[in-house]
Amino acid sequence: MAALAAHSPPPPPPISPARSRRHGSFSCPSLRAFVSSRSVSPNAIIAGPTVSWYQKDKTSVSDYVIEGLQEETNWARLDADLHYWTKTLRPVQWYPGHIAKTEKELKEQLKLMDVVIEVRDARIPMATSHPQMDSWLGNRKKILVLNREDMISTADRNAWANYFARQGIKAVFSNGQLGMGAMKLGRLAKSMAIGVNVKRRAKGLLPRPVRAGIVGYPNVGKSSLINRLLKRRMCPAAPRPGVTRELKWVRFGKDLELLDSPGIIPMRISDQAAAIKLAICDDIGERSYDVVDVAAILVQTLTRHPEVGRFLSDCSGKLFNRYNIDADIFGGRMFLEKLALQLFNGDVSQAAFRVLTDFRKGKFGWTALERPT
Numbered sequence: 001m002a003a004l005a006a007h008s009p010p011p012p013p014p015i016s017p018a019r020s021r022r023h024g025s026f027s028c029p030s031l032r033a034f035v036s037s038r039s040v041s042p043n044a045i046i047a048g049p050t051v052s053w054y055q056k057d058k059t060s061v062s063d064y065v066i067e068g069l070q071e072e073t074n075w076a077r078l079d080a081d082l083h084y085w086t087k088t089l090r091p092v093q094w095y096p097g098h099i100a101k102t103e104k105e106l107k108e109q110l111k112l113m114d115v116v117i118e119v120r121d122a123r124i125p126m127a128t129s130h131p132q133m134d135s136w137l138g139n140r141k142k143i144l145v146l147n148r149e150d151m152i153s154t155a156d157r158n159a160w161a162n163y164f165a166r167q168g169i170k171a172v173f174s175n176g177q178l179g180m181g182a183m184k185l186g187r188l189a190k191s192m193a194i195g196v197n198v199k200r201r202a203k204g205l206l207p208r209p210v211r212a213g214i215v216g217y218p219n220v221g222k223s224s225l226i227n228r229l230l231k232r233r234m235c236p237a238a239p240r241p242g243v244t245r246e247l248k249w250v251r252f253g254k255d256l257e258l259l260d261s262p263g264i265i266p267m268r269i270s271d272q273a274a275a276i277k278l279a280i281c282d283d284i285g286e287r288s289y290d291v292v293d294v295a296a297i298l299v300q301t302l303t304r305h306p307e308v309g310r311f312l313s314d315c316s317g318k319l320f321n322r323y324n325i326d327a328d329i330f331g332g333r334m335f336l337e338k339l340a341l342q343l344f345n346g347d348v349s350q351a352a353f354r355v356l357t358d359f360r361k362g363k364f365g366w367t368a369l370e371r372p373t
């Protein structure tokens, strides 16, 4: 938390009369009030390299507000800003003992697998991509699953489907809660490993079930997918990371065996923007991050999403509608402070937790936090 204060920018430059006039058309009273007061919280995480209105004379608050009215999220720019915002925060690292043990066991079990099903969180397909996964898998056949498809928009889904298709990877979208995509996954795993029993027969051996290992980051929905496929609760699943602690083979019919594995994550997460996204999506242990830092960054990220946090001239952004606080104006940290005063007797941690929970429940609409750029 203290690290965020280091972001404190000098006060914004005065708004020239010409610039003030540009705001004449805004009907939102808060925006008008803001523009006339020309003050922004010194604690706010307000600027990335591309929003440095307090650094450059030429850019002003007014430019920032007007830029916020763009029709679409500028994902490349958002990504750059996310890296900037996370630079001075306490690093997020999470590597509990059971993950180290799993990594070791998983490498052993890989030798037995005919096909590997890698599950990622559809909201953050890149942040939930393990940097060592491909080297562990070698030539082993892989199916990529983007789970939690219900938590992203159709545009997000299309963007990721096209992105992976361009790389020759067919991504399967699934919903581990309702089971959509689970049967398809079972069929795909069997069909991809069909050659196993062809070879066995050629050698005079009896056919055996195809073995598919399900791997991925914590809390992305691996156990849920298996349970949906089996139509039974065979594997422990719960809304927090690190529930599965042991590797476990389960049988699906007579010709498929599935390995449920605990979520794995690199020992050191070098990309801290990715680490914050894991925290926002609850894919990393709660104790590894500062909830206020993470929620403040979430608020600022959402201000870049049209319809969610954007400060429209009629104040119709979903963040504003839910809390009646102007995220675009106050920046993430001050937004939380205001929410804390409004609802939680000044307890900023509780306010931060509320914003994170609301995001995870889709209260601002369903949206991915990453798009291919």
Ligand SMILES: Nc1nc2c(ncn2[C@@H]2O[C@H](COP(=O)(O)OP(=O)(O)OP(=O)(O)O)[C@@H](O)[C@H]2O)c(=O)[nH]1
Residues within 6 Å of the ligand: 147, 148, 149, 150, 151, 174, 175, 176, 177, 178, 217, 218, 219, 220, 221, 222, 223, 224, 225, 236, 237, 238, 239, 240, 241, 242, 243, 244, 245, 261, 262, 263, 264
């Ligand atoms: N909305 C939604 N929730 C899902 C989906 N898939 C799983 N969940 C929920 O996400 C939570 C985590 O699911 P798990 O199956 O335990 O995830 P896991 O990858 O096995 O987690 P670890 O044990 O940490 O490895 C559970 O509360 C599920 O109900 C999905 O597609 N959509």
